[in-house]
Amino acid sequence: MSGISIFGFLIAIGFFLITAVIKILREYERAVIFTLGRVGRRSAGPGIVILIPVIQQMRKVDMRTFVHDVPTQDVISRDNVSVKVNAVIYYRVVDAVRAVVQVENYMAATSQLAQTTLRSVLGKHDLDEMLQERDKLNKDIQEILDQQTESWGIKVSNVEIKHVDVDPSMIRAIAKQAEAERERRAKVILADGEQQAATKLAEAAEILASSKGAMELRYLNSLQEIAGDRTNTIVFPFNIQDAADMLRRS
Template sequence: MFGGIGYLLPFIVIGLFLATNIIKILKEYEKGVIFTLGRVGNKASGPGLIILVPIIQQMRKVDMRTLVHDVPTQDVISQDNVSVKVNAVIYYRVVDSVRAVVQVENYMAATSQLAQTTLRSVLGKHDLDEMLQERDKLNKDIQSILDHQTEAWGIKVSNVEIKHVDVDPSMIRAIARQAEAERERRSKIILAEGEQQAAAKLSEAATILATSPGAMELRYLNSLQDIAGDRTNTIVFPFSMKDVTDHFKK
């Protein structure tokens, strides 16, 4: 009995080997690029059950889901010569599995390296203020360049997000001083505009009072009423020189 099993064991092993190399099952999010004698067809196979011809055919699996890649921290020198450390995250997926396998050796590594160089190149053309304030625009610029470059590999870059822009502590102090100077400049401008508006209104009021003597007397009386509320004040009632002269002439 055991002798018969020992006789059949090589055939069982060979059968299992052939079965595992002939029958392939691809998940819903996978595609299979089949090489027949080294040549590949125009379309990938799957998902589902795939039957391969032993030795003649080989298959490469390709994940068609959106992949998330964390771009390592890059040292970038901005256009205004500020050294910063920047990292980002990119979202991409394979849209043509045949090109992703045939056109590039390792599409994941190639996309990662391209993302790093593009990140340095694009950010190096902008000032530090633009990196901090215009991230949406920079994200779109990087995404557009990556998408154009990876199109030949069958890759679609759907989104790029700059996560961190780390500035040297000495530059942080300089930025803080710059912000303080900017706030002081704005405060002086607001104060000057207030003085200008007040002067314009006083000029208008003086013009109105000059054309109406009765209005000037009412203004005097209102001022006296305000001063009378505080007994510590000495009330000085102003008279026009014309009124005094007319009084003595009488």
């Protein structure tokens, strides 16, 4: 029995040593190896990684793209409209060594940075820009995040703003503002039309006043229009000065 116990003990020790020394990494995993506390320049893997017990330690890093939902943020736009915005970011580790050494928790750090960047960028734009220029805002946020996380060995590949929610009371105020703006534009268009009509009438009056023949032609046209109406009485407009001249000649 003692021989069997010793043999089993040796098998257990051997299995422990094998699992401690030999590590198998999947295709999407990399290993950051510390030797006596110092990290190597490059990560190891995928495949089999052999470690020296006690002397070496390993940290595994997932190199796949992570999808992170940014919690809903309260944002005040440049035109003082309070909105609630949430987004999703796509990022992955491109340098496993820096992701482990340069930041304590790259996932939490990226999440916090995404929240502050979202509020900062959107706060510089009006509500209309948030709703109409979403692609541009996505690109701006992505570029800022990518630049900030580069030193951590993180690549932010995409940012998508999911929802921009406005308070119902603010929606009513915006609707009233839009209605007032439409009325203002209609009044401006009407005033422009009246101004153009008045200008044309003034030009026509000036032309008629400068040409006696044109005035007489207009006079005859007016008589023709009056004669076309079904009425028993026709009033002939007549120039007083012309009537006085006719009386003197008679």
